[in-house]
Amino acid sequence: MRDDHLNALIGKLDLAQKVRLLTGGSFWSTPAEPTIGLGEMALADGPSGVRGVLWDDDDPSACLPSPTAVAASWDVDRAARVGQVLAAEARRKGVHVVLAPTVNLHRSPLGGRHFECWSEDPLLTARMAAEVVRGLQDNGVAATVKHYVANDAETDRRHVDVRVDERTLREVYLAPFEYLVRNAGVWMAMAAYNSVNGTTMTEHGLLNDPLRSEWGFDGAVVSDWRATRSTVAAGRAGLDLAMPGPDGPWGATLEEAVRAGTVDEADIDAKVGNMLRLAARVGALSFLDSDPSAAEPVVPAAAVTVAADGAELREAARDGMVLVRNDGLLPVDPAQVHTVAVIGELAAQPRVQGGGSAQVRAPYTVSILDGVRDALDGLAEVRHVHGCHLDDGLPEIPIDRMRAADGAAVVRVRWLRADETLLEEEHRTSTHLVRWETDVPVGAAAVELSATFIADRAGSWDVGFTGAGTFTFSVDGNIVLDGEVVSERADAAMQMLGPPHWSTDFDLDRNQPTEVVLRHEIGGLGVSIGLGVRPPRRSAEAEMEAAVTAARDADLAIVVVGTTEQVESEGYDRQDLRLPARQDELVRRVAAENPRTVVVVNSGAPVEMPWRGGVAAILLGWFGGQEMGNAVADILLGAAEPGGRLPTTWPGRLDDAPVFNTTPVNGRLDYDEGVHIGYRAWLRAGGEPAYPFGHGLGYTTWELTGVDAPPEVRGDEAPSSDDPILTVAASVHNSGKRAGKQVVQVYLARPSSAIDRPVRWLAGFAVARAGAGETAAVEVTLHRRAFEHWDTEQRRWAVEPGRFDVLVGFSATDIHGTTSVDLLAHTSADE
The missing domain is CATH 3.20.20.300 (Glycoside hydrolase, family 3, N-terminal domain)
Incomplete structure (x- = not known):
């Protein structure tokens, strides 16, 4: 424009x-x-x-x-x-x-x-x-x-x-x-x-x-x-x-x-x-x-060609x-497995x-359990046990366990004025409700969220809600909370994005309808609430023993471990890198x-x-x-x-x-x-991590069979730091029995540098794909910026002329080929 x-x-x-x-x-x-x-x-x-x-769940992403x-x-x-x-x-x-x-x-x-x-x-x-x-x-x-x-x-x-x-x-x-x-x-x-x-x-x-x-x-x-x-x-x-x-x-x-x-x-x-x-x-x-020339047409008329589909x-x-x-x-x-234990x-x-x-609110989620079951359908029996309890909040009430008076699956939302009269009412398919302040109906002082769920097993259920602020929560007409729930997060936005959970125990019979109603006084940045239930669970020890038994009886054990939202999230950093709960013990015992x-x-x-x-x-x-x-x-x-x-x-x-x-x-x-x-x-530092930057295995094996780069290059041949300065040609041979992918990584090093430099730093990379027994050739372009450093005295980008080592490999520590290039007289782009 x-x-x-x-x-x-x-x-x-x-x-x-x-x-x-x-x-x-x-x-x-x-x-x-x-x-x-x-x-x-x-x-x-x-x-x-x-x-x-x-x-909103009615418009998933x-x-x-x-x-x-x-x-x-x-x-x-x-x-x-x-x-x-x-x-x-x-x-x-x-x-x-x-x-x-x-x-x-x-x-x-x-x-x-x-x-x-x-x-x-x-x-x-x-x-x-x-x-x-x-x-x-x-x-x-x-x-x-x-x-x-x-x-x-x-x-x-x-x-x-x-x-x-x-x-x-x-x-x-x-x-x-x-x-x-x-x-x-x-x-x-x-x-x-x-x-x-x-x-x-x-x-x-x-x-x-x-x-x-x-x-x-x-x-x-x-x-x-x-x-x-x-x-x-x-x-x-x-x-x-x-x-x-x-x-x-x-x-x-x-x-x-x-x-x-x-x-x-x-x-x-x-x-x-x-x-x-x-x-x-x-x-x-x-x-x-x-004047039609006043504007530059930049919005494409054609639809985007890559769709957000499952494939x-x-x-x-x-x-x-x-x-x-x-x-x-x-x-x-x-074809070689008959019983698979999926644990976690x-x-x-x-x-x-x-x-x-x-x-975002996804339209659906394929769990690892469901993915494995679908892939092995008709081939193997897949058994699942939790192994240990993560206690990662309170799950939402599944839509297939809810009903309204007329039998339809529904959640009711009632927006209330300060005098408790009804302002607006809506019906939803999810117990999760988020409305930022400008999306809350004008004049609403409180919101009421209600649903009826059907217990699919007898036992002690956790029944509760998510949210921070002032609430009245009732189960089957009995008020079980009338007061305030305080979030540990001082950041108001994070209270909206990751609200706390509150729950209490209820003994329920199988197929028992239970009505839950949550009333929330609106304040802060808006409304972020939800209704949730957790079905009865085995004791921690019984759950661990069930995992051990399932692993013992299986041809293959798949253990899924990871972090929870209380550990890894926007709004706070982690205190350590340990897996929460007893997941480490679970892996060892399985x-x-x-x-x-x-x-x-x-x-x-x-x-x-x-x-x-x-x-x-x-x-x-x-x-x-x-x-x-x-x-x-x-x-x-x-x-x-x-x-x-x-x-x-x-x-x-x-x-x-x-x-x-x-x-x-x-x-x-x-x-x-x-x-x-x-x-x-x-x-x-000379330390050895568990797994280095750039590391990863495939289902085939690779050999670096060639590296070629010009012996010297002039820095002033590239007028800008963004311009290419040399190309490293590499060839990799797939020596395995199936097609695969390898990432060719090119690092630079500056021996005897007059400035404090990394031992080596990533300068370029390229993906290679080849069938079994085939060789793939890749070219990795290095730009002048890869050789430059920031000169704090001149306050500009500069290059230290001389020899740079060019290291080619499959990780920051797995180097398979080395050559060098002499960088000759250089003129800065800013001169």
Whole structure:
């Protein structure tokens, strides 16, 4: 969109109208301005799906594998398809802006939100996330790169002051953002909650320099929700949109600041221009200028070609699953097993997505138990036991166990005025209800949620609800709670996204109808409540013994272990890497009974596996999306290759990890390790993790049969840091008996460097696929930035001329070929 046309539209607005466009019109949308043909823009959370502006079971969303799982594919084409699926979902739901991708890094394995990020390496993160951006924006949906910047942990995230030196900031934490701006042209960036070096990010100079001035970002900068803390300081900074709305620190106060001269109206005009440019790109601006050349048509007329169907999500899930150990058990021949024990609560109810704002309501979920049963239908008997109790909240009441008075499955919602009269009533198919403040019916003071469920077995049931605040809860007309439920989470938004659970015991008979009614006084950010029940369970010891017995009698034992939402979620970091409850004991005891034991790990980030040497196989399933169960079954039974390689290092013990601090001291979190995070820190310390960055096994074997790179290259042959500087040609031979996939990883090292460098760092990668006995050739392009470092004295990118080692292998520690290149006289792009 031409600047003169933008300026003409801005000129039609008075100051109040302009300022109004800089705060959300609601919790999830921007305001319209009919004067200039501007419609509302809907923003919705990603990145594991597109929730839409209303979190409702009547409008479910495709649930994709978590970004960590997609990153584990190391396949940029896979990431592009994920972006296209998100675009298809966004357009179906009327969403203009998807709040993804998250390109913060796995600095510490304790980070609670790592499932939503990509990896510990800035290049892998940047390359994969850039394709998601392209997949979205090529289809007319804006991507939002977040959280700018250094929001790499959750502890005190709203107020923590991250202290990081300039070189580390540039080379590590800003690097993915730069790549997405320069190479993918991302249309929106989100300013984080945290401070960096003493200044909160919504007021930070980094929003202009380097984001706009150096990188050329021409999109809009949005705050994280309620991250804008000031009128004048934020108004002067590069922030364009304060979310949510319609209330906030701007509005009339910002208008007064402009009239008082403390904020320049030119800054306001620039912000409005950025918002209008975004609106034009996503089709929310109908141009009033009669000149057809005034606008650049960017919204494609054609529909998105990649659909959010089960086959696509299944393939995405298995392409990122990582086989880290295999003593020859996998793949299992279905014809050779007659009895299979599937063990673990997570086998029947896997975590297919992480906790927090990334959650969506999936149309269905295939459990690992169901996936294995379907794959072995007619071939083997599949038995399931829990093995141990995770106590991960209170399950929702299944729809097939509910009924209304007329026999239909229904949940009733009654919105009540302050005088208890009925305002509105609706019927739903789920006991889960979320309404952000602007979506609550005007005039509602309380909400009543009720359902009748039928117990399918006799015994002591847990009956209760989720939510924080003031409640009255009754069971069959008897009030069992009249008071307040307090959340341990101080963050009000996280109370909405992960509310606490409350329950009590009831003895119920089989087929007994039980009416549950929950009344909630509305306050805070809105309503987030639900009704739940848990059926009778065996004692902990009886459950463990049942698992042991099932394993002893089976030809194959599949144990599913993982984290819970109380352990791994947005809003807080992990305290350790141990599996919760008695899962470690469960694995040990099952493996002691059955040597044919495979463990599937259902987590979004590393966990300790002290039993890893005592089981035959370990598959990392991540948070695999709604098709997770089918994908796991495909891999275990050999219908598909485990396509993943680790995007982050897995330590054997937390204490072994070189970098793991996420807890601020006196409000500060110091990144003292500099550029040495992840595998770089491990290599520098000389430690040995359980499984290194880039590691992963397939069902075939590979040999690196050739590496070729030019002996020397001139740095000034590439005018920009984004330009290619050399190509490494590699050939890999599939020496096994079946087709497979390998990820060729190219690392650089600088012997005898005059500056502090990593032992080696990832410079490029490519996926190779070949049939049995075949050789695949790949070319890995290295850009000049891979050789550069940030010169803090000159405040520019520079290259240290001389010899760079080029190391080619299958992980950060599994190097199979080495060559070198001499980098000759270099001219910086900034000179």
